[in-house]
Amino acid sequence: MPIESEYYFDKVLMEDLITGLTKRYDRRRAGVHVSTLSMCPRQDVFKERDHPPLTSRELNFFTSGAASGAAIQSLADDENNGYYNRYNKNNNTEKKYFAEYLTNIGGFIQGHIDLWHKPTNTPIEIKTSRVTKEEKLPKSFHVDQLKSYMVGMSADHGILLYQLINKFEGDPFIKFVIKMTKKERDEMALMKIEDGIALIKAKAYKRPELARHVRYDSNFNDWLCKDCPWRQECDDINSKEIALRLKK
Numbered sequence: 349m350p351i352e353s354e355y356y357f358d359k360v361l362m363e364d365l366i367t368g369l370t371k372r373y374d375r376r377r378a379g380v381h382v383s384t385l386s387m388c389p390r391q392d393v394f395k396e397r398d399h400p401p402l403t404s405r406e407l408n409f410f411t412s413g414a415a416s417g418a419a420i421q422s423l424a425d426d427e428n429n430g431y432y433n434r435y436n437k438n439n440n441t442e443k444k445y446f447a448e449y450l451t452n453i454g455g456f457i458q459g460h461i462d463l464w465h466k467p468t469n470t471p472i473e474i475k476t477s478r479v480t481k482e483e484k485l486p487k488s489f490h491v492d493q494l495k496s497y498m499v500g501m502s503a504d505h506g507i508l509l510y511q512l513i514n515k516f517e518g519d520p521f522i523k524f525v526i527k528m529t530k531k532e533r534d535e536m537a538l539m540k541i542e543d544g545i546a547l548i549k550a551k552a553y554k555r556p557e558l559a560r561h562v563r564y565d566s567n568f569n570d571w572l573c574k575d576c577p578w579r580q581e582c583d584d585i586n587s588k589e590i591a592l593r594l595k596k
């Protein structure tokens with residue numbers, strides 16, 4: 349296609365961006381990310397098995413979320429104030445902003461904390477949201493992701509910072525302080541390792557039925573399941589499981 353064609357950049361630019369996003373996601377597939385365990389692990393297995401092509405929809409979600417997160421991280425990139433993130437110049441000497449759980453089957457579960465305030469040992473997770481009504485927040489899966497980091501950092505509290513991108517009046521930033529006891533962190537660590545091992549196995553064998561699903565969870569089924577390309581297959585797996593249980 350000639351470069352002067354009015355369609356050239358429509359096609360080539362979008363294809364290049366989506367290829368870049370695909371490569372980024374492929375790099376992440378090396379292990380299990382804590383955010384995957386906060387959503388639907390089974391859907392991740394379907395994606396690994398079928399490799400559906402990414403679309404401009406995913407590109408939109410990725411760029412809008414990443415832009416806000418990266419901008420806030422770069423503004424807080426000041427070790428003098430105690431903030432650490434992946435953009436810190438000296439981050440080679442400060443690895444604690446990684447939350448990593450090692451599993452006993454060789455795989456690993458890891459995540460990058462958006463911001464870590466070292467003096468108070470506070471992980472900070474940054475999210476954008478399209479909601480305009482604050483009572484719809486925080487989302488359970490965002491709290492779960494932050495809690496995973498709190499487990500990794502042995503932190504008693506963490507902060508979930510939302511940027512409400514459609515709120516043009518009043519304060520578009522809203523924050524939630526999330527607390528956890530040591531007992532709660534210990535219980536969650538066990539649960540995440542169990543969940544992570546199941547997902548690592550399910551991905552290795554390409555068997556979605558081995559991974560946890562969220563089909564009956566009201567936090568997910570009216571959006572994630574509603575738009576999930578594997579919903580019918582997921583329902584078939586669940587129906588078979590129910591039938592097997594009833595037979596016993």
Ligand code: SF4
Nearest residue numbers: 388562563573576582
């Ligand atoms: S339908 Fe829902 S529960 Fe099933 S794989 Fe898709 S997102 Fe997960």
